[in-house]
Amino acid sequence: MKVFTQSVLALSLLAMGSAHAFELKSNDIQEGHPMAKTFEYNSWGCDGGNQSPQLTWSDVPEGTKSFAITAYDPDAPTGSGFWHWIAFNIPASVTELPRGVDIKKLGGQESRIDYGSVGFGGACPPKADGMHRYQFTVWALPTEKLDLNQNTPSAVIGFTLNNMAIDKAKLTATYTR
Template sequence: MNSFATSIFVAGLMATASAQALQITSQDIKEGHPMAKTFEFSGWGCDGDNLSPQLSWTNVPAGTKSFAITAYDPDAPTGSGFWHWIAYDLNASVTSLPRGVDIAKLGGQEARIDYGKAGFGGACPPAGDGMHRYQFTVWALPTDKLDVTTTTPPAAIGFTLNKIALDKATLTATYTK
């Protein structure tokens, strides 16, 4: 194969590989853009609607038996970020969540987050702390049930997800108060 043909072959392989990667999209939030107040927490000095955004994902890897969804703020002034949502044990047939989803109605579980309760907790950066990033991640998992409980610490769940995930995709929105 000449160098031109080799280049075309390699480019084709790279395009095929990237087309196969898990992808996450949303009708409510956009990569790198500010979120609406609808997705702000209600409490802790914030008065938003505390609704989770609509999320969809495609290009699910072979072997996926369930999904987890997380929302994480790496910019929180805690030294360890802030977990805003941990939903898991979503059946592999679920590839979309509506705004304000009730995870239990889909057969999934939600773990305790850094607000001290289970469920979605919207953005609520400290006033004057500047822009924060909110990373919404879908995790494709090779197991039906994640080996955690609703009281497992968020960082331990994050470790578990990173250890076993077949693939993950992240959509990062922003928020400033």
């Protein structure tokens, strides 16, 4: 009976909003909505502003010592998706990135993405390929520094993040050309 009572109490607290979930928000992009051309790549046939969006996260999980940020297009016609941004070793004191952020100035690091460059690479789906989803994810990590570098393959970084993250928060925007 005691376990049942504790379970009911825990569910009641969740229903009342006492428990907070790790959350990612943006002033620039909204869940399920198209992104502006400001966030389109400026190469590969695209001519956007290639700016990373402003991102803010809250209700950081206990034990977080650093963050990673990724942007991924699962709809890219590659068979393996397309990595648009991989940043890590972002200090735990950082909970907001301004538009067009320089990750190095925050003490973080970025890795090579699928465009072949290091840093943010905006949306650039093939013309007439329909709507693509762009999943921006902030990862709460239990270590200050990941033993990765700018040449670590994106799949290895994705594996590392998925296996060690305390929690993650995701915001998915869309883009069509």
